[in-house]
Amino acid sequence: MTEQKNRAGYCSLAALRYAEVLYQLKVPEEAIGETKRLWEVSEELPEVLSNPAVSKEQKHGIIDRIFPKEMRSFLKVLVDHEKAGILEEIFQGYEEKKQAAEGIVTAVLRYTTLPLEEQKEKMEAWIKKTMHAGKVSWVLEEDASLLGGFILSIGDKEYDYSVQGRLNRLEEKLTWR
Structure with a gap:
């Protein structure tokens, strides 16, 4: 796996690419912040959405019930490609991209x-x-x-x-x- 060094450690290349996509989508900051907060406070959520034994349909249902509307499509793509486990890295890469642009x-x-x-x-x-x-x-x-x-x-x-x-x-x- 290719990695790139950043200020907090290492981000996978996949996480950096998804972070770029998230930045380009121009999702409202409130939706990203709420998604990040939900992800951090729940121990079960990352486990369930990263678990290959849970069907995509079940994961999509969880996403639709819990997360802000503006983030749902992005999160569904992540779980469809089995990348939910790198969501924290994606948030980190997103923050760096946003700061660089500013x-x-x-x-x-x-x-x-x-x-x-x-x-x-x-x-x-x-x-x-x-x-x-x-x-x-x-x-x-x-x-x-x-x-x-x-x-x-x-x-x-x-x-x-x-x-x-x-x-x-x-x-x-x-x-x-």
């Missing part, structure tokens, strides 16, 4: 010491200039294993200014790897 870049900052507001503002200005973004959405994660400094991840790019990263690079130079 000029929002997500920056993941792993740090040992929380940066000062001034430092964060300078990083944000650099990110906007470098990535041609209108806005930066921050994900801040404390990581003591870095020993010092930080790692900034933006899309598929990673900027490692951590002490651990410098030690690793020094070790590579010394051992000629």
